[in-house]
Amino acid sequence: MVTAEVRERVQASFDRQGLMEHLGARISYVGAGEVHIQLPTRPEVTQQHGYFHAGATSSIADSAGGYAAFTLFPEGTSVLTVEFKLNLLAPAEGDYLEAVGTVIKPGRTLTICRLEVFAITPTTRTLVAAGQQTLIQIEARTER
8 A cells, every 4th residue: 555645656757748738647546566557548549540549558657657666765865767578469459558557576776577468348357568677776866
């Protein structure tokens, strides 16, 4: 379980991300070592066949994993992605995408997360992308 302070710190950092705002993404769940981000479908986040674009899919996966790690970091620190790999498993189509970032190995400096992205409709939840990510804990800097 995360404290209200951690939830607020995660949300405040997320709210400073111009890309997430531009995409229309929002955090839907914050737990200890786990964060969910939802992205509603709209023409601006699709590719030429009408599926969610891989760039939008990978962006919310990256942020979900980053914030999952951030929930475990101490006050006065921040998070940066070192690397991630994402396999696209099926065409991403639905009412919205839900990216789930889950910490699988926390560390003092590096943290490893599992990334999953699901396409959601009223009757289905389809895994459309899966991957892994490495994040680094850094000293907090002045945020924009």
